[in-house]
Amino acid sequence: MPSTPDLPASMKALIVEAPGQPLQLKTLPVPSATPGSCVVKVLAAEAGHDMPHVIDGTAGFPFPPNFVPGPHAIGRVVATGPDATTLKVGQLVMVEAFIRPRDDPNDVQILWGLTAGFDPAGLKFMGDNWSLGGLAEYTRAPLENCYPLDEKRLCGPPAEGGLGYSVEDLLHLPTQLVALGGLRALDLKPGERVIVAPSTGVFSGAAVQVAVALGAQVVATGRSRATLEALQRQFPPGRVQVVPITGDVAADTAALKQWGPVDAYLDLTPPTAAGATHPRSCFAALRKYGRACMMGVLRDDLAVSHLLLTFNSLTVRGQFMYERADAWLLIKMVEAGVLRLGKEGGNEVVGRFKFEQADEAFALAQKNAKMGKIVAFVP
Ligand SMILES: NC(=O)c1ccc[n+]([C@@H]2O[C@H](COP(=O)([O-])OP(=O)(O)OC[C@H]3O[C@@H](n4cnc5c(N)ncnc54)[C@H](OP(=O)(O)O)[C@@H]3O)[C@@H](O)[C@H]2O)c1
Structure with a gap:
């Protein structure tokens, strides 16, 4: 099987034995490539702000024993299974978390490095195959979850036609991918007006970025005018309008449609906003034959x-x-420079840490659970 010749036998990884047990730095064997998979040397993995709640069990996300978390990773392929046709050793890849079994992709669905979902079959599928996530020096992922990235274009210097991103900047891709999945489910077209509600969260802020890149006119909502206006300033004038939610459904509805008919509404309401009035206003603001997507x-x-x-x-x-086609499209949008990462796109890597500094990394991530902010592990 194609492989880097000098792969080590062991590696460092952050592992949790069971929900509620502490995250521990341990030495594990480096995985080998099996049919249908590849081994990736992790260059950057996100320290997700919600990960401590997944690990301590309070998020209620099931995961198998001896689980290595980490759903967002960028790395280099070091070995491929015998059935790889395109992925090559040395290739920079985004490892994407949405794993579906090949014999029934519409039944069991797990999120690699995050959760096996609520179906016992998912727990077995993850435990038997994919319990090694991104918080490891090397990981193994399905071939179809590893997306080649044009390293020269994305990370090369601008003087040579590159976009000048760091590998850690590329960790914004998986968040933007979720947003693109919702916007494509809405079949959003250039020039259409879409409400993103709310719009200043981790995923919802990304949805505003992606909707603008798709050519839409965005109406952004949230409770804080100042935060909305900061979001608005990231974009050319007129592309993003803002509506602070007041809780008065009729007044908020009128405000949402003041710029003209609203074609679509993408909902990314977090659990902390249970009972909020904005879904009512957003539905009421839609034009006849309007579309809504609930995420x-x-x-x-x-x-x-x-x-x-x-x-x-x-x-x-x-x-x-999202669908696989969405991942290919997202990468094209970023490589084309239509969708920007980095500070210019309103994104920032606020900290870089080694696995030994996990507590520090997660503490900083919790302080930065905001749109466009990423804390990265750089093993
Ligand atoms: N369907 C999927 O595949 C998928 C994938 C990933 C995430 N999600 C879900 O998407 C949702 C959004 O994720 P996220 O990371 O963007 O969440 P987040 O960062 O926690 O969202 C924060 C946003 O919610 C607003 N907000 C908070 N409390 C509110 C309240 N009481 N009333 C109105 N607005 C409130 C905040 O605005 P202000 O505080 O400024 O008002 C801010 O805009 C979550 O439910 C997440 O689980 C779904």
Whole structure:
């Protein structure tokens, strides 16, 4: 099997034995490539702000025993399974977390490095195959979850036609990919007006960036005018309009449609906003035949008028993650320079840490659980 000749036998990894147990730095064997997988040397992995809650069990996300977390990683392929056709040793790749079994991609769905989901079959599938996530010096991932990146274009110096990103800057890609999944589920077209609600969160802020890059006109909402205006300043004048949510449904609805008919609404409401009024205003602001896509992960039921859905012929759908075609498109958008990473795109890597500094990394990540901010492990 194609492989870097000098792969070490062991490596450092952050591992948790079971939910509620501490994250420990341990020495593990370097994985080998099996059919359908490749081994990646991790160059950067995100210290996600919610990861401590996943590890201590309070997030309620199941994961298998002896789990190495880390759902977002950028790395270099060091070995490929015998069935790899395009991926080559030495290639820079984004490892993307949404794993679906090949024999039934629509049933069990797990998030690599994050959770096996709530189906016991997912726990077995993850435990037997994919319990090694991105917080390791080397990891193993399905071939189809490793996306080649044009390193020269993305990381090369601007004087040579590159975009000058660091490898850690590329960690913004997986967050933007979730946003693109929702916007493509809406079939958003250039020139259309879309409400992103709310719009200043980790994923929702990324959705505003991606919607602008797709050529849409964005109406951004949130409770803080100052935060919304800071978001608005990242874009050319007129591309993003802002509406602070007041809680007065009728007034907020009128404010949302003051720039003209609203074609689409992407919902990325976090659980902390359960019971918030903005979904009602956003549905009411949609034009006839408007489309809504619900991506927020909340336990409460969606409150929306049947009459409104019926008489306005609205289409409402949910969206979990994205499709593979979305990942290819996102990478093209970033490589083309249409969607910007780095400070110019409103994004920032606020800290870089070794695995030995895990507590420090997660503490900084929790302070920076904001749009565009990433804390990176650089093993
Ligand atoms: N479907 C999927 O595949 C998928 C994938 C990833 C994430 N998600 C989900 O997407 C959602 C958004 O993620 P995120 O990371 O962007 O969340 P986040 O960073 O926690 O969201 C913060 C945003 O929510 C607003 N907000 C907070 N409390 C609010 C309240 N009480 N009323 C109104 N707005 C409030 C904040 O605005 P202000 O504080 O300024 O008002 C800010 O805009 C989450 O539910 C997450 O689980 C879904």
